[in-house]
Amino acid sequence: METTLVLLKPDAVRRQLMSEIIGRFERRGFTFRGMRLLQLDRATAEKHYAEHAERPFFGELVDFITSGPIVALALEGNGAVATVRDMMGKTNPLDSAPGTIRGDLALELAENIIHGSDSVESAERELAIYFPDGLL
Ligand code: IDP
Ligand code: MG
Numbered sequence: 001m002e003t004t005l006v007l008l009k010p011d012a013v014r015r016q017l018m019s020e021i022i023g024r025f026e027r028r029g030f031t032f033r034g035m036r037l038l039q040l041d042r043a044t045a046e047k048h049y050a051e052h053a054e055r056p057f058f059g060e061l062v063d064f065i066t067s068g069p070i071v072a073l074a075l076e077g078n079g080a081v082a083t084v085r086d087m088m089g090k091t092n093p094l095d096s097a098p099g100t101i102r103g104d105l106a107l108e109l110a111e112n113i114i115h116g117s118d119s120v121e122s123a124e125r126e127l128a129i130y131f132p133d134g135l136l
Contacts, residue, residue, distance in 0.1 A: 002080040003033055003135065005126040007115035010068035011106075013037075018071060021101055021114065024087060025075055033135035034074030034127075040066045048129055057110070064110060072130040081123055084116040 008021055045062045052058050075084060089096025089103040093112050096103030106113045117123035
């Protein structure tokens with residue numbers, strides 16, 4: 001059994017898409033082991049996105065992810081990491097198939113409404129950032 005970290009980014013919360021997105025994960029059958037509404041400070045955002053620190057869009061990415069409340073979810077299920085990534089769609093919503101979260105709900109690369117861990121190792125690292133006291 002795997003557990004993965006999902007973020008509903010500030011655009012998802014602003015656009016009142018929380019229940020739409022969370023409902024998809026409930027209906028798919030994941031077990032919710034953590035759920036928080038929070039706003040990131042820059043240091044935590046930079047830690048989360050450390051792998052992108054040298055990319056030209058890093059500043060914008062940190063500005064955006066700190067721009068308002070986000071929802072952090074810890075989702076447990078068989079193959080949770082890959083299954084969530086499949087449900088999210090491609091990084092660029094314009095490449096995302098209809099039926100995926102980005103393919104149904106987003107149009108902008110920088111405002112693509114959701115984050116999901118890209119590997120079991122990333123999930124462990126990221127879950128520790130958002131759920132330092134552990135999971136239910
Ligand atoms: P992922 O979210 O699908 O895992 P990553 O490559 O890890 O995609 O990129 C992290 C986030 O950075 C993306 O979700 C997207 O919002 C943003 N991003 C990626 N590439 C670009 C870009 O070229 N310009 C602006 N933002 C980007
Ligand atoms: Mg990524």
